[in-house]
Amino acid sequence: MVDRAIGIFDSGIGGLTVLKEIIKIMPCENIIYYGDTAHTPYGNKSPETILNYSRRIIKFLILKNVKLIVIACNTVSANCFKKLQQEFEIPIIEVLSAGVNSALATTKNKMIGIIGTESTIESHAYKKYMLDIDKSVKVIEKACPLFVPLAEEGWVENKIAYDTAKIYLDEFKETKIDTLVLGCTHYPLFINCIKKILPDVNIVNPAENTAMNVRNYLAAKKILRNNGNSEVIFFTSDNPKKFMQVCNKVLNKNNYDAQNFVQQVLD
Ligand code: DGL
Numbered sequence: 001m002v003d004r005a006i007g008i009f010d011s012g013i014g015g016l017t018v019l020k021e022i023i024k025i026m027p028c029e030n031i032i033y034y035g036d037t038a039h040t041p042y043g044n045k046s047p048e049t050i051l052n053y054s055r056r057i058i059k060f061l062i063l064k065n066v067k068l069i070v071i072a073c074n075t076v077s078a079n080c081f082k083k084l085q086q087e088f089e090i091p092i093i094e095v096l097s098a099g100v101n102s103a104l105a106t107t108k109n110k111m112i113g114i115i116g117t118e119s120t121i122e123s124h125a126y127k128k129y130m131l132d133i134d135k136s137v138k139v140i141e142k143a144c145p146l147f148v149p150l151a152e153e154g155w156v157e158n159k160i161a162y163d164t165a166k167i168y169l170d171e172f173k174e175t176k177i178d179t180l181v182l183g184c185t186h187y188p189l190f191i192n193c194i195k196k197i198l199p200d201v202n203i204v205n206p207a208e209n210t211a212m213n214v215r216n217y218l219a220a221k222k223i224l225r226n227n228g229n230s231e232v233i234f235f236t237s238d239n240p241k242k243f244m245q246v247c248n249k250v251l252n253k254n255n256y257d258a259q260n261f262v263q264q265v266l267d
Contacts (some may be wrong), residue, residue, distance in 0.1 A: 001223045005030035005231075006214065007066030009057045012040035012152050013243065014186035015072025016250045018095065021211035022070070023232075023251075026218075028225045031232045032064050038237035038265070041148040043117020043184070047079040050119065054080050056266040058088055060235075067223055070214060071095065074183045074206070075117045078125035093213055099181045099206030100129045106202045107179040110137045113172050113201070116183030118143040126183055140175055144168040144187070151186040154246045157193065165193040172198055179204060189250065232256065235264040 077094035
């Protein structure tokens, strides 16, 4: 059981920001990552479509014999987590609760901004979850849809990325938020632009707490892999070559080569 891989998925490269945190604190875990690049972005799709895509990926990961699945996507977490959890027996960890808990632990003035895809923001999942825990928080939500295609292109620090971030985030300056949740796993890639625009705001990346949740779960079940070399395989539904280029950039590693990237169309 210990040697079985952790399955991680996202619509594309965004989940790599979660993978990065998982590798950081669990370097010996074997990992199978699925990026649904043929269908990205998920953030402008209907909840039914997102559920169907996610189901197919989870079935694929189960066939790969993973021991746990991480939904490294806020859009899926916000719209489908409960349904997927009911449908499948395999343990599933999502990213939204990690973001909520980090934000509530970080804010001092209880004014929190959430940025995410259109679908995540329209679901109000973050806001509802936060208000369930603490009715006194004020939550300001904002969809930033252009971040995902920019990130998939690897454009996260150039002028276009900065200008886009500025257009989306300037309005937070009019508010008194002291904490901003990056409610899409693609968004931590824009951290430098975001910090330049909102230098006095605490930025919450749910990926960090998600990785801790994964480790705690595996440790509690005594299935944490503590030693030995690990293997990471990336499956994508389209264009694994392009995925490899962006992936190595995001992970700051050049040790993944073409053998680690496999095209896998699901039906
Ligand atoms: N990275 C995903 C998220 O966290 C999906 C973004 C998208 O495909 O629109 O929401």
